[in-house]
Amino acid sequence: MNLIDLRSKLDNKEIGAVELTQDYLKKIKERDAVINSYITVCEEEAIKMAEKAQAAIDAGEAKPLTGIPVSVKDNICTEGIRTTCASRMLEDFVPIYDATAVARLKAENFVMLGKTNMDEFAMGGSSQTSYFGGPKNPYNVSCVTGGSSGGAAASVAAGLCAAALGSDTGGSVRQPSAFCGVTGLKPTYGTVSRWGLIAFASSLDQIGVVANSAADTGYVLNSICGYDENDATTSKKPQGGYTSMTGGDISKLRIGVPKEFFEGTDEEVKNAVMKAAEFYRALGCEIIECSLPSLKYAVAAYYLISSAEAASNLSRFDGIKYGYRSGLGEDYNELIKNSRREGFGKEVKHRIMLGNYALCSGYYDAYYNNARRIRTQIRNEYASIFEKCDVILTPTAPTTAYEIGCQENDPVKMYTADICTVTVNIAGLPAISTTCGYDSKGMPIGMSLTGKAFDEKTIIAVCDRFERDFDRRECVL
Amino acid sequence: MFDEKLTAHMAELSKLSFTPEELTSMTKDMTDIIALMDTVCDFDPEVKPYALSAVDYEDLRADEHSGSYPAERILENAKNVKNDSFVVPKVV
Numbered sequence: 425m426n427l428i429d430l431r432s433k434l435d436n437k438e439i440g441a442v443e444l445t446q447d448y449l450k451k452i453k454e455r456d457a458v459i460n461s462y463i464t465v466c467e468e469e470a471i472k473m474a475e476k477a478q479a480a481i482d483a484g485e486a487k488p489l490t491g492i493p494v495s496v497k498d499n500i501c502t503e504g505i506r507t508t509c510a511s512r513m514l515e516d517f518v519p520i521y522d523a524t525a526v527a528r529l530k531a532e533n534f535v536m537l538g539k540t541n542m543d544e545f546a547m548g549g550s551s552q553t554s555y556f557g558g559p560k561n562p563y564n565v566s567c568v569t570g571g572s573s574g575g576a577a578a579s580v581a582a583g584l585c586a587a588a589l590g591s592d593t594g595g596s597v598r599q600p601s602a603f604c605g606v607t608g609l610k611p612t613y614g615t616v617s618r619w620g621l622i623a624f625a626s627s628l629d630q631i632g633v634v635a636n637s638a639a640d641t642g643y644v645l646n647s648i649c650g651y652d653e654n655d656a657t658t659s660k661k662p663q664g665g666y667t668s669m670t671g672g673d674i675s676k677l678r679i680g681v682p683k684e685f686f687e688g689t690d691e692e693v694k695n696a697v698m699k700a701a702e703f704y705r706a707l708g709c710e711i712i713e714c715s716l717p718s719l720k721y722a723v724a725a726y727y728l729i730s731s732a733e734a735a736s737n738l739s740r741f742d743g744i745k746y747g748y749r750s751g752l753g754e755d756y757n758e759l760i761k762n763s764r765r766e767g768f769g770k771e772v773k774h775r776i777m778l779g780n781y782a783l784c785s786g787y788y789d790a791y792y793n794n795a796r797r798i799r800t801q802i803r804n805e806y807a808s809i810f811e812k813c814d815v816i817l818t819p820t821a822p823t824t825a826y827e828i829g830c831q832e833n834d835p836v837k838m839y840t841a842d843i844c845t846v847t848v849n850i851a852g853l854p855a856i857s858t859t860c861g862y863d864s865k866g867m868p869i870g871m872s873l874t875g876k877a878f879d880e881k882t883i884i885a886v887c888d889r890f891e892r893d894f895d896r897r898e899c900v901l
Numbered sequence: 902m903f904d905e906k907l908t909a910h911m912a913e914l915s916k917l918s919f920t921p922e923e924l925t926s927m928t929k930d931m932t933d934i935i936a937l938m939d940t941v942c943d944f945d946p947e948v949k950p951y952a953l954s955a956v957d958y959e960d961l962r963a964d965e966h967s968g969s970y971p972a973e974r975i976l977e978n979a980k981n982v983k984n985d986s987f988v989v990p991k992v993v
Contacts, residue, residue, distance in 0.1 A: 518977065656961055721940055721941055724939075724941045749981070756991075759989070777917070778935075784914070793950050794941040796950030797948040797950050798948075840937070
């Protein structure tokens with residue numbers, strides 16, 4: 425059921441907020457032992473929030489998300505509810521404040537069902553680096569969910585929440601949404617406050633939404649967007665109204681299809697995305713072949729920039745102020761080193777090591793500065809495409825969800841799989857992923873629509889138009 | 902090319918420590934990762950490196966003191982606390 429219908433049922437008293445919450449909690453109990461999409465389920469808190477929401481509904485004070493059950497990725501701070509980043513380092517960490525995105529949902533009396541599983545510190549594309557064990561794909565539990573917001577995507581796909589908050593640094597909302605057959609929106613950098621989002625790579629991180637449809641992602645984004653004095657990078661541009669174009673005429677739009685995104689992509693993925701292009705052409709849209717020549721540099725540039733920022737951001741985890749503290753270490757430095765050695769998983773250590781290497785004098789210009797040059801170039805190439813196109817259509821990932829255990833131990837293989845998503849973060853643009861087909865094994869295939877900065881309305885409308893005609897399969901659990 | 906000496910040096914800068922087995926494994930992984938990162942080394946040096954500029958930060962708020970949290974709340978997540986302070990091993 426979409427969020428607008430759910431809103432209507434709550435407002436018309438066809439269903440109560442507490443009853444709805446209990447229904448979701450029951451499903452979580454039944455299904456999540458297998459899916460493992462939640463790290464923490466907030467049973468008591470959710471019922472209390474639902475009671476408060478029902479009181480607001482009864483008083484005629486319902487807002488768009490009042491009483492709507494939502495899951496929150498476990499790297500988004502929630503006051504009084506532990507926030508682990510799926511790491512041993514923060515296994516017992518209980519924030520003393522809410523992230524702005526959560527505070528804004530609380531102001532609407534939403535219901536938080538729990539905190540979802542993810543790759544440790546959002547570093548990965550499978551969610552299998554979680555200290556708490558990786559989540560499983562609801563379409564096939566032997567397959568990965570994608571990542572890093574794998575728990576968020578799986579929780580939506582398995583019907584364990586109505587919508588989910590995730591975060592996207594290099595594709596972490598879009599790729600798991602593609603793997604789990606749901607819709608994932610990464611807003612323009614600066615749209616949603618990062619206050620309370622535990623930092624991975626500050627110039628790339630952005631909170632996004634996973635939901636059952638494009639319209640639903642816009643519906644949630646309306647409630648969490650906007651300037652925040654606690655995050656200097658949030659935009660003061662007027663925001664909201666993200667679903668205002670859905671249902672409108674999109675036939676005059678020009679859709680760019682950059683050829684480089686299809687090189688090295690699985691045939692089934694390529695065919696499904698090209699079929700979607702034909703769908704838009706049949707509506708009257710102009711399909712324009714275009715090019716992003718610097719895509720070949722994108723993965724390396726992304727990993728250098730994000731790891732350099734991560735090395736700095738994660739230096740705060742020393743076992744002193746908060747987080748895991750080792751019992752070993754006679755002196756101050758040894759205590760810190762042992763706490764970090766025992767508290768961080770292997771992939772997080774890869775990123776910290778790579779980031780510090782890229783920032784070292786002697787390597788800085790060859791690696792970090794060149795990555796920043798590539799960032800300029802990619803932004804310029806997107807600007808050039810958007811001179812003649814309104815929206816860009818690409819695959820969300822080169823493959824569909826793969827078997828658990830088949831590539832998570834090969835960092836290079838994992839990194840190169842991010843090729844279709846990282847440029848959007850590098851350029852700070854908005855993008856949305858939705859299901860456009862299924863492969864021969866029945867796994868969902870994702871396509872992405874990328875828009876101009878702060879033009880979420882258009883990509884949501886274009887995505888929504890496709891979803892209206894596409895026969896999405898429910899996963900059977 | 903990463904060797905164990907360079908890995909150990911980077912570990913020191915990263916405030917990480919590794920067992921001998923972990924050091925060997927990390928050296929292999931870092932060698933593979935850096936080979937991928939080498940892709941950027943031949944990029945056009947004439948392009949200006951990107952940096953967030955003043956344009957990205959709109960009307961910064963005034964740099965004024967505002968409310969914070971009481972010490973006992975800040976210390977809630979610390980493992981070892983005494984007299985409103987974090988306890989650490991002796992430094993000197």
